[in-house]
Amino acid sequence: MNSHCRNSPWRTHVRLSFAILVCAVIVFLFASNIVTGGLDDDSRLLFHQIIQDNVTRSQHRTFSEEAPLRLISYNLWCDFLKPHVMWDVSERIEGLAEGIKDFDVALIQEAYILNTGVAVVSKCASLMVKAMEKRGFHYRTSIADFLAPYVGQSGGIVIFSRIQLMNATSTRYRHYSAAQVADFRGFVIGEFLHKSQHLYIINTHLDPHGVDARVSQAKEIAEAVQNFKTGSHVVLAGDFNIDNHHPTISDSSEEYKKLLETMRMAGLQSVFQVRMETSIEHGNFDAIFTSSNFEVVKKEIVKLRTKKNVLVSDHFGLAVELKLL
Secondary structure (H helix, E strand, O other), X not given: OOHHHHHHHHHHHHHXXXXXXXXXXXXXXXXXXXXXXXXXXXXXXXXXXXXXXXXXXXXXXXXXXXXXXXXXXXXXXXXXXXXXXXOOHHHHHHHHHHHOOOOOEEEEEOOOOEEOOOOEEOHHHHHHHHHHHHOOOOEEOOOHHHOOOOOEEEOOOEEEXXXXXXXXXXXXXXXXXXXXXXXXXXXXXXXXXXXXXXXXXXXXXXXXXXXXXXXXXXXXXXXXXXXXXXXXXXXXXXXXXXXXOOOOHHHOOXXXXXXHHHHHHXXXXXXXXXXOOOEOOOOOOEEEEEEOOEEEEEEEEXXXXXXXXXXXXXXXXXXXEEEEO
């Protein structure tokens, strides 16, 4: 019998012991992840909602009566499963934050947190939060509200604000496609008292895989809007994942027409009525809707770049200046 055969039982034992150790570590990490909710104490503080009680009065943003509200919606472009997207994400986030630093309110999509079951990966969200706080956005809705409890990806939506945030609510969609079962998508509502008037700002990112799911999700947002106090000022923005291949309103898809009708029934109208490309794929995924008690002072599509002249995202930003009537 050769030495290889004599060593086989020993090698088998080592391999088995190693496998047991690996399994034990995975089980321990999984159990710890569930017990701690996936985030350590520092991360919990980082992702917790920030409202006016956490901010000194000297940090409050003040406005003249004539100054319009400056708002931008931007999809960050974060995908943990695509390395080519993630390798420059730090640089892109810095470019995005720097480019939108003069806005009053920023609605960001795809600030994801991934719960693998054994660990939480929060790079996109944590970098975005730190970059925005560094630039004076002292109010923020909670990203962790959509954290998957066991395994899955968070909704990735957050509202950053320089103006006083009174309250925020996060709602997960009741309807979603089978492909999105592990993604905790929904919409977040920021409630403000701006120039003595009630203002609701809603940020969302609809299901990218299912038409029926998106139609239902739009209706869920409309239901929430219809429950607001009569006469409230409402802004809804985000990535709607609708009408990718029809950049003009004359060629609008039936799905987009349904979205317009759903929003109209809720008292909201599209700001960008002539549809323009909002992504590098020449599609129009993004939109902003407002209630009728706004005057649109200015609107534009923004294409921000990093210091290395790279686009900060595969989406472009939708920017508006609004006067409350």
